Amino acid sequence: MESNTRMLNVKMLSKKFITTIENYLINNMFPHSLIIASNSDEINYQSAIYLTCRLICEDVIWCEGKCNNCQRVISNSYPDFVILNLCSEKLKKEMVREIISKFSLSSLEVTNKKIYLIQNIEDGSLEANNSLLKFLEEPPINTYAIFTSKSINRVLPTIISRSQVLTLLPIDFEIVMTKLINEWKVTFEDAKLISNCFSDWNEIVANGDYAKFLEIKLLALDFITNFINDNNEDNYLLSSKINKLEKNYLSLFWKLIILIMKDSFLELPQYFITQQKFIKEVTDKIANKQNYFLTVIYECLERLKFPVNKNLLVDYFIIMMLKI
Ligand SMILES: [Zn+2]
Missing domain, CATH: 3.40.50.300 (P-loop containing nucleotide triphosphate hydrolases)
Structure with a gap:
């Protein structure tokens, strides 16, 4: 460094x-x-x-x-x-x-x-x-x-x-999105999501590939789907999967949830553009608790920067989510 x-x-x-x-x-x-x-x-x-x-x-x-x-x-x-x-x-x-x-x-x-x-x-x-x-x-x-x-x-x-x-704009979104679409063959939605989770092209490349991204995206979507359907037990099961993520993927997981939350403030989603119905369900279920959600996730992301017991942090995250 x-x-x-x-x-x-x-x-x-x-x-x-x-x-x-x-x-x-x-x-x-x-x-x-x-x-x-x-x-x-x-x-x-x-x-x-x-x-x-x-x-x-x-x-x-x-x-x-x-x-x-x-x-x-x-x-x-x-x-x-x-x-x-x-x-x-x-x-x-x-x-x-x-x-x-x-x-x-x-x-x-x-x-x-x-x-x-x-x-x-x-x-x-x-x-x-x-x-x-x-x-x-x-x-x-x-x-x-x-x-x-x-x-x-x-x-x-x-x-x-x-x-x-x-x-300063942290990233030249257009250039990075074009690169993702041309070189990684990602969908427009995924290009938007990926470029919003990283600060530059080098960071994207250093953090795996498209398949890995899709895996984490699915995990984030599953987690929130369980959450809005009150399937807390399933989220406990998911927590072992989340626990196994390396730090950088755990951070990606949380950043994607932040984007879901940000979308839920809006009439039309900005990030999960193909998942209008899902985002609408999130908005209805979470009803004004987005800020609580965001505060917890930002706190977890912040703690992740320091040497930390990852499993305890994931447990903390899940417990905080259950409190909602
Ligand atoms: Zn000089």
């Missing part, structure tokens, strides 16, 4: 994002605080590194990441660039204090710009975020804050209001 992220992959960035950054630079209006939001860690990271390079590049025309400054940012050895990832470490007040004191000293570099990148800002504690806020209110000259977030809804509103938010 670490070695992967020590590269700049401009191909992952959206054209719209690059144009926005270029406009900031041309007009000399680079925001002092910026939030990059998409549901992909890798896209967020790549976008943040690109941004930083553009800020401190030695060349008048963008060097494509080749100049000495850009190279040092990419390899994370540029002294005036600090990265914190709140997914792996909790943001503590002391860390913020450290950044503030470091950034209040004069720059170590001729570009004179100091940049801190805080990944997954939504995971910061309230206390830490508040001390960060004071810094954001009066940023020292030539200091830039870049935040990334995978769920912008959870970012403190006071941080959002002091920042420019760039929301």
Whole structure:
């Protein structure tokens, strides 16, 4: 993972994002605080590194990441660039204090710009975020804050209001869907479902094949069908199948259930487009409990990211579902 992220992959960035950054630079209006939001860690990271390079590049025309400054940012050895990832470490007040004191000293570099990148800002504690806020209110000259977030809804509103938010599309849906239809020979509905469950083509390929996807899809549909027909016993039986899934497939299983729930809010399904009748039954049965459902599944997905006893987590999921 670490070695992967020590590269700049401009191909992952959206054209719209690059144009926005270029406009900031041309007009000399680079925001002092910026939030990059998409549901992909890798896209967020790549976008943040690109941004930083553009800020401190030695060349008048963008060097494509080749100049000495850009190279040092990419390899994370540029002294005036600090990265914190709140997914792996909790943001503590002391860390913020450290950044503030470091950034209040004069720059170590001729570009004179100091940049801190805080990944997954939504995971910061309230206390830490508040001390960060004071810094954001009066940023020292030539200091830039870049935040990334995978769920912008959870970012403190006071941080959002002091920042420019760039929301990135996590995936080029059209390209990925065409690829799935042409290369994997999947149906239009399945292309839609698959592209909504993963953040890019590489992630799709790394997670198995069409047959495996269909197996998980069937499992998700069976589970919800049992649920709406009150066949809880059958879902207990299914739980052993669910328990046997590897982590990535378990995550796919839950993501598909999320899409079923999202469809059940709508007049016409967006994802399970051929299963209008089924979705209607879900809507009728679940009747306004979608949010409860979604909360439980998001929580399970979140826990799955950490070392966890998979069987206990599946049991927890099923027990929570039975409570509805
Ligand atoms: Zn450069």
